[in-house]
Amino acid sequence: MLKSIARFTTPFFILMYILSLLTNEVQFLFGVITNYSFCNNVQHGEEERHLNTIHSCVIHLWPDAKEHLEFIRCTEQQSLKGAPVEALWKGCSEKLRLNEEIINKCYTAGFGYKLLLQYANETAHLKPPQEYVPWVVVNNQPLGQDFENFVKYVCQAYKGDHKPAACNAQSSNLSPTIYTLPQPPVIPVVDFYKLALQWPPSVCSSTLNCKLPIPTEFKICGIWAQDAHDMPVPPYNARKPCTYPQPILTRPPLQQLLSGDIALWNQLPTLWPDLVLIGSDFEFWFKEWMKHGTCSDFAQHPLSYFQSALQLRTNLNSAMGLTRGSTYTVQQVVDTVFRFIGASPQISCSKHKRTNVLLLGELFICNGRPRPSYIFGRPQNCSNLFYGRCNSGSDTIEFP
Numbered sequence: 001m002l003k004s005i006a007r008f009t010t011p012f013f014i015l016m017y018i019l020s021l022l023t024n025e026v027q028f029l030f031g032v033i034t035n036y037s038f039c040n041n042v043q044h045g046e047e048e049r050h051l052n053t054i055h056s057c058v059i060h061l062w063p064d065a066k067e068h069l070e071f072i073r074c075t076e077q078q079s080l081k082g083a084p085v086e087a088l089w090k091g092c093s094e095k096l097r098l099n100e101e102i103i104n105k106c107y108t109a110g111f112g113y114k115l116l117l118q119y120a121n122e123t124a125h126l127k128p129p130q131e132y133v134p135w136v137v138v139n140n141q142p143l144g145q146d147f148e149n150f151v152k153y154v155c156q157a158y159k160g161d162h163k164p165a166a167c168n169a170q171s172s173n174l175s176p177t178i179y180t181l182p183q184p185p186v187i188p189v190v191d192f193y194k195l196a197l198q199w200p201p202s203v204c205s206s207t208l209n210c211k212l213p214i215p216t217e218f219k220i221c222g223i224w225a226q227d228a229h230d231m232p233v234p235p236y237n238a239r240k241p242c243t244y245p246q247p248i249l250t251r252p253p254l255q256q257l258l259s260g261d262i263a264l265w266n267q268l269p270t271l272w273p274d275l276v277l278i279g280s281d282f283e284f285w286f287k288e289w290m291k292h293g294t295c296s297d298f299a300q301h302p303l304s305y306f307q308s309a310l311q312l313r314t315n316l317n318s319a320m321g322l323t324r325g326s327t328y329t330v331q332q333v334v335d336t337v338f339r340f341i342g343a344s345p346q347i348s349c350s351k352h353k354r355t356n357v358l359l360l361g362e363l364f365i366c367n368g369r370p371r372p373s374y375i376f377g378r379p380q381n382c383s384n385l386f387y388g389r390c391n392s393g394s395d396t397i398e399f400p
């Protein structure tokens with residue numbers, strides 16, 4: 001019996017590889033993570049929790065890692081394509097013949113949510129603590145960025161007689177001991193930036209309770225540092241600093257800095273407003289900065305971070321060539337925006353809270369890393385075209 005316990009939190013795609021090598025010999029523990037970032041979009045948060053809860057149920061109901069991982073992998077793959085949560089997990093349960101009814105019962109009875117909280121708590125209490133994703137630990141030794149070579153560590157830790165075949169395959173390059181693992185500092189790798197824009201008439205009729213009057217031009221919701229897998233680069237963490245000295249992490253110095261630039265300070269509330277009725281603009285900017293700016297190329301230059309977002313937005317057409325009151329396919333929206341900016345945007349749909357009609361909610365414009373002067377070049381194609389509730393170019397959406 002293998003004593004090693006490898007702990008993973010998503011992304012799940014590496015897990016199939018692991019599975020094929022080690023099958024039942026490794027135990028997995030999943031944590032709750034946020035893969036994606038949304039502006040104010042509560043609904044997306046709910047969808048994510050829905051899916052995490054379903055995963056918790058499936059892990060509990062099918063403790064065999066081969067079964068539940070296959071399911072999780074299936075749902076992750078589908079969700080990257082942007083399928084609605086309910087359809088995607090049901091599709092996966094059908095495909096893998098895992099009884100949909102008992103999963104649903106676990107979910108609706110509230111048991112799944114209890115499991116989820118329990119897993120989240122386990123993840124939060126990992127020793128040593130989890131710092132990023134995926135977080136792989138063998139016999140309590142975090143593998144850090146060497147996680148892809150976890151097979152080596154598992155094999156080294158294996159004390160039984162019959163080594164799994166996967167170990168023999170690479171026994172030649174095992175290093176003598178597992179306890180001298182290098183622990184490189186984690187430098188989150190920024191690959192590109194996403195300017196996240198929201199269309200107020202859509203988000204205010206789907207997920208947000210907004211201040212009046214509701215603006216009718218695209219408003220900034222953030223500028224996000226993304227890695228090469230289109231995942232948000234994690235925010236600053238003092239235990240594994242991504243930058244030195246520590247960036248601004250509290251409100252007063254940020255406010256002082258931003259308000260010192262009169263032009264910026266005057267423009268921000270117009271172009272980057274918090275649409276939420278009870279929201280505060282500065283609080284919104286601060287949250288976005290903390291989450292998406294503190295480990296970006298702008299970590300030491302918050303002023304440039306906000307200036308460049310405004311600059312990017314100012315260069316754009318206020319409705320991107322789209323006509324209010326029209327119905328488009330997602331592909332038509334992509335094509336229209338493409339004509340304006342010369343690059344494919346990413347589209348995120350939301351659902352009207354009363355009519356359930358799909359709306360164009362958010363639009364993401366992708367940009368390569370800024371030049372040394374903190375100025376962005378021309379937009380580039382976004383790698384994923386859909387997001388949220390639309391999952392195909394032929395989905396019909398309204399532009400209210």
Ligand SMILES: *[C@@H]1O[C@H](CO)[C@@H](O)[C@H](O)[C@H]1NC(C)=O
Pocket residue numbers: 118121122125
């Ligand atoms: C959370 O986990 C810790 C350590 O694993 C445990 O002591 C504690 O009771 C748990 N709390 C809840 C609410 O489950």
Ligand SMILES: *[C@@H]1O[C@H](CO)[C@@H](O)[C@H](O)[C@H]1NC(C)=O
Pocket residue numbers: 343344381
């Ligand atoms: C960007 O996408 C468009 C439309 O899909 C395509 O024609 C173009 O070749 C892409 N450009 C790059 C640099 O990939």
